[in-house]
Amino acid sequence: MGDLIGHLEQYLGTISGGWTDPDEHETRFQVVQLDVASDSSLVSFSTLGLSRIPFHLDNDSRQIRHEFMITVQEDQVSSQIPALLHQIAVESIEGAAPLLRGQVVGPRGPLIPGSSMVAFYVAPPVHQPDAFSTYDTGEHVVVFVWLVPITHTPKPTTCSTTGGLNSRICSSNTVLTFPTFPASQSVRSS
Incomplete structure (x- = not known):
């Protein structure tokens, strides 16, 4: 697990926190927070x-x-994000189904109280260099899956496209919102 931690920290930043569910020993995973040093x-x-x-x-x-x-x-950042990530992972385990590119997880109503985030779009982590997308442990290849928040607004949203990943993709009242990445961040098309 140490090399996987190094891989995460190399691309996403230093681990600053971690959460596990003490009631779910069979899941054997945790959720970590990584803060970018830049x-x-x-x-x-x-x-x-x-x-x-x-x-x-x-x-x-x-x-x-x-x-x-x-x-x-x-x-x-919300204290509920680790719980959301944990829940999605547990549901994937219980359903014995991987999350695949293009899949939508949800909608389920507001995922965080007071938030318009209702679902996630499953995508490759195109906001990172290609080398981040997979990691070879020597026994198997780990694929990193990016869950992009989807928000819903009570009224139709007019969106303008700025291009690249700093844009919003709109359809009716649903908005796929990408975080704003620094201009120096490597961005590639999927």
């Missing part, structure tokens, strides 16, 4: 140890091992 105002949360559990694709013998992550602006 001038960035981004904070990431990631599962750590979820990749110990193999997930099988339907009708396929291949296995997927992954870790989930959420990146938010510093002013959007």
